[in-house]
Amino acid sequence: MSQYHDQIASELGVQVWQVEACAALLAEEATVPFIARYRKEATGSLDEVAVLAIRDRLAELLELDNRRAAVLKSLAERELLTDELAARIKEAATQTALEDIYLPYRPKRRTRAIIARERGLAPLADRLWEQDPADDPRELALAFVDAAKEVTGPAEALAGARDILAEKISEDQPARARMRALFEEQGRIQSRVLPGREADGAKFRDYFEWDEPVRLVPSHRLLAMRRGEAEGVLSLTLRPPQEAALELLEGLLVRNSSPAGQEVRAAITDGYKRLLALSMETEIRLLSKKKADLEAIGVFARNLKELLLASPLGARPILAIDPGFRTGCKVVALSPEGALLAYETIQPHASAAARAAAGRDILKMIGQHGPAVVAVGNGTAGRETESFLRRLPGWSLPVVMVNESGASIYSASEVARQEFPDLDLTIRGAVSIGRRLMDPLAELVKIDPKSIGVGQYQHDVNQAELKRSLDDVVISCVNQVGVEANTASEQLLSYVSGLGPTLAKNIIKFRGEHGPFKTRQDFLKVPRLGPRAFEQSAGFLRLNGSENPLDHSAVHPESYPVVEKMAADLSATVADLLNQPDLRARIKLSSYVTDQIGLPTLNDIRAELDKPGRDPRSEFTPFAFAEGLGQLEDLSPGMKLPGIVTNVAAFGAFVDVGVHQDGLVHVSELADAFVRDPAAVVKVQQRVMVTVLEVDLARRRLALSLRSGPNQKDRQPPQGRGRRPEAPQPFNNPFAALKK
Secondary structure (H helix, E strand, O other): OHHHHHHHHHHHOOOHHHHHHHHHHHHOOOOHHHHHHHOHHHHOOOOHHHHHHHHHHHHHHHHHHHHHHHHHHHHHHOOOOOHHHHHHHHHOOOHHHHHHHHHHHOOOOOOHHHHHHHOOOHHHHHHHHHOOOOOOHHHHHHOOOEHHHOEOOHHHHHHHHHHHHHHHHHOOHHHHHHHHHHHHHHOEEEEEEOOOOOOOOHHHHHHOEEEEEHHHOOHHHHHHHHHHHHOOOEEEEEEOOHHHHHHHHHHHHOOOOOHHHHHHHHHHHHHHHHHHHHHHHHHHHHHHHHHHHHHHHHHHHHHHHHHHOOOOOOOOOEEEEEOOOOOOEEEEEEOOOOOEEEEEEEOOOOOHHHHHHHHHHHHHHHHHHOOOEEEEEOOOOHHHHHHHHHOOOOOOOOEEEEOOOOHHHHHOOHHHHHHOOOOOHHHHHHHHHHHHHHOHHHHHOOOOHHHOOOOOOOOOOOHHHHHHHHHHHHHHHHHHHOEEOOOOOHHHHHOOOOOOHHHHHHHHHHHHHHOOOOOHHHHHHOOOOOHHHHHHHHHHEEOOOOOOHHHHOOOOHHHHHHHHHHHHHOOOOHHHHHHOHHHHOOOOHHHHOOOOOOHHHHHHHHHHHHOOOOOOOOOOOOOOOOOOOOOHHHOOOOOEEEEEEEEEEOOEEEEEOOOOOOEEEEHHHOOOOOOOOHHHOOOOOOEEEEEEEEEEOOOOEEEEEOOOOHHHHOOOOOOOOOOOOOOOOOOOHHHHHHOO
């Protein structure tokens, strides 16, 4: 793969030596977080994005090499490989170019052209291809009439010759390259509803009569139309105007207007309609789908990262509620470590007597377990449950609405069954809601990222690419935050650089048998966790109670000696360095540069000494929806409401304003200025103030706006149902006590 280092460096805008160093580390099975964090000197401080790009490009080029080898082997086995053909194949720089070269030699079913060749018509096709003005095609064809070969007349001979030419044209590499460019530049995606599917395909109504350039179609629209096609509601075509395609081919292949030239022209028309157009359309479908997939996966990955890195409340006692109307609300009390202390089912939305009993049960649990905050799932009955709590006599605890997307997936998972084998699914869900508030990252890694609900058309995109991208995001987030090894779950540990499921399980088992880890060196005692895995993982594992204060930092054990030398040079201990800023200010990093450690790592070390084990996530701050508004029916145009962004898509953002139905802020309503990429304006978990534009009760849709321009001021709320809150209601003061 070394022959590709120059190419990758040029494509990514980095130095060749950086690609070489990164490739060498990847070949040694170093992980992306480890390379980006602890091998900056080797790579020239390439970040995770660059390392991932190099890794993925190397994989693509390796796939190309493997395909190239398979093509050469196939041709050699069939005795078709010539020196000239082998050279062309070896020079092919892309998969598309390689397949174009191979196409005429690819084993294929018995085509019309093959049948014509079997009938001896290849020489006639070759003569017509020369387009000699002196030739009379019909006279030429008479020589090939042979009843034994089922060529009964000159017309049949010419038809067979045109079949050969049509296939030749469709497989011509320059013609395919030009046609491919035409499809990409002038291709149009046209969508039509299939007869009889108008009623049951109403969700695709926007695409019943649709036409736009393929190169301009956004990912969400393309994926929506493809889904409509897959469900048998829509028919799709992705082609340029036929006249433009035929004109291109004729200009490329027709030499004159002689009778032979007219035969070639006829072969071009047939070859395009019957062969080349279908082939190119298949390619453009795959190309546009790949592009749409990449965009959709990119949106999902960005949203997932924001969700995983959401602010954690931290280790606090919590009362968590999974709300419900019919089956009641499941209430659990959790310790600061997330352990289940007690659980109860209450019926606050039933009769007056049931509500009174529910209030007594809640207050009793609060008295017994002393929660600092109450977490309520934002699903069905969530706002009603929040309102019920706030109306209880003497209520002063903060109530936090928690996004419960995917909680039901966790509840039914093998992970949840192992944690709580004897509990009902809904009790498990309540536990998950509470733990999400404590530490979203630690809890969300227990479920498939696709179940979290922050993507668009996630089931329509390439599932292998989606999984790889989302796994990269989870791995990046886990290692960016770091993991407390003595309390982490098996699932969280499995995402730590260099570990994986097997070693994570072994760590849990070793911890259970021998007690908490006392130093990072103890990890080497875990079965199958050898020096390589230790090197990759140790810097991301934290030990709060270790005697060595560096064990709770992101300083890698391989750098402990340099920190100890810094302390010794100042006649201090490592603990002194951590506790005394004036000592750290006296450290001259340049004095510690060696062949093995440079300023990038030394700067990282000093940053860690300033804030050892710091959590990169922002501090948790309270949020409240507008009081008195719990249903879509309570809203009316013009209202200004506080909300939380729950999903960002290519066409806009979805915002939860506390009415059980997320509202859409279309991309045109995200800002006063033009917005090309919604992700540049908003992100998942962002708190926003929105204006209600439209409430569609029939379709349960809510249109919102973030604009503040003059046109927004003209949108006055009409007289009628719903009230306009002055401002979002803040939490009561007790939340201030939760700040670290």
